[in-house]
Amino acid sequence: MNIEVSKKNIKETRTRNEDVPSLSPGQIRVAIESFGLTSNNITYAVMGDLMNYWQFFPVPEPDTALWGQVPIWGFAHVSESTVEELEVGTKIFGYFPMAESFVMTPGRLDETGFSDAALHRSKLPTVYNRYAYTTKDPLYSEAGEGTLMLLRPLFITSFVVDDFIVDNNFFGARTMLISSASAKTAIAAAFLLAERDDIKVVGLTSEGNLDFVNGLSCYDEVLTYDHIEELKGEDVVYIDVAGRRDVTHKIHHHYGDHLKYSMIVGDTHWDNEEFLPGSIPGPRPTLLFAPVQIAKRRTDWGRDAFEEKVxxxxxxxxxWTNAWLKVESVAGADEITATYGDLLDGRIDPSVGHVCRFLDA
Structure with missing residues (x-):
């Protein structure tokens, strides 16, 4: 079974059952055991065309242009193999479709894992094509599987946010302003930035999430979106996790030349499409594409050193997450699609993370 999303209306979903194809030489089949479902997956859907996320797991013709599979991060095990090095039962972590099973073409095998060498993925970012053996993964622990599924993909993005800003000497600013401060990507970025010397981290959030964000220890100051005018007119870097055009407009006009960099990270408020005519003062908002910075740091530091730093x-x-994160289980296609809908509509408690599995997983 696969869960698919309409590319024209990402609130529309369907399930599709398909025949299990025979494997060709060099292929394996994996059974997807469980996966995390967060606002990160909403970003994949929203930016499916712009960032080529739909291309990783294309829906078969004739529906390729109309339907897509939202990528997820989770655990799977090899259920069938034609590859000598990969025995049945081998457990891996990585990037999968929202499905019960998946056929892969392993390449670049080493002691830590392998890449999916399927032809259609050859021009896509390599960071999404790599799969880690849990037995060799320095981030893995059996007890921490749930947290790993939920936060590892977000954390990598947050790590890159922090590292990119550090790599650019904070763009000459000492204050970091983060929107959608209750989002887990924002929280992790705030945590890392707060570790830096002489850096102030300010969060922007909704009224409903204000108490939760204030209860975290990673923000020096927290304001709601309707109090932006109270922000101090100091040099600042804006980290846009919310994707709200109205907020970006207010931030740019409030800070003007004091806004040293405007970074687009996510689109948690995916349905905010208010048109803002004309130019806005300050630097042009720039999308952070994490694989580019990851590739740079793997060149700068070497792959092993990069992995050690992460x-x-x-x-x-x-x-630190044990103090605020609650992991809840979701089972079956109906509950998974319902949770996906709740994420789209912003009905998820920010302190909760959902770990999903199909009933037969």
């Missing part, structure tokens, strides 16, 4: 930061962050 692992060190992850373990610091992981211990």
């Amino acid at each position: 692992a060190d930061a992850w373990h610091r962050f992981l211990g």
Whole structure:
């Protein structure tokens, strides 16, 4: 079974059952055990065309142009194999379709994992094509599987947000302003930035999430969106996780030349399409595409050193999440699609993370 989303209206979903194809030489089939479902997946759907997320797991013809599979991060095990190095039962973590099973073409096998060498993925960012053996993954622990599924993909983005800003010497600013401050990507970025010397982290959130965000220890100051005019007129970097055009407009006009960089990270408020005519003062809002910075740092530091830095930061962050994150289970296609709808409509408690599985997983 696969869960698919309409590319024209991402609120519309369907389930599709397909025949299990025979494997060709060099292929494996994996059974997807469980996966996290967060606002990160909403970003994948919203930016499916712009960032090519629909291309990772295309729906078969004749529906390729109309329907897509939202990528998810989770655990799977090899259920059938024609590859000698990959035994049945091998457990992996990585990027999958929202489905019960998936056929892969492993390549670039080493002691830590492999890449999916399927032809249609050859021109897509390699960071999404890599799968880690849980037995060799420095971030893995059996007890922490739920948190890993929910936060690891978000954390990588947050790690890159922090590193990109550091790599650019904070763009000359000492204040970091983050929208959608209750989103887990924002929280992780705030946590890492708060560790930096002499850096002030300010969060913007809705009235409904204000108490939750204030209860976190990673923001020096928290304001709601209707109090933007109260922000101090100091040099600042804006990290846009919300994707709200009206907020971006207010931030740019409030800070003017004091806004040193405007970074687009996500689109949690995916349905905010208010048209804002004319130019806005300050720097042009720029989309952060994490794989580019990851590739740069793997060149700068080497792959192993990059992974070590991520692992060190992850373990610091992981211990802190126990104080506020609650993991809840979701089972079956109906509950999964209902949770996806709740995420779209903003009805999810920010302190909750959902771990999903199909009933037969």
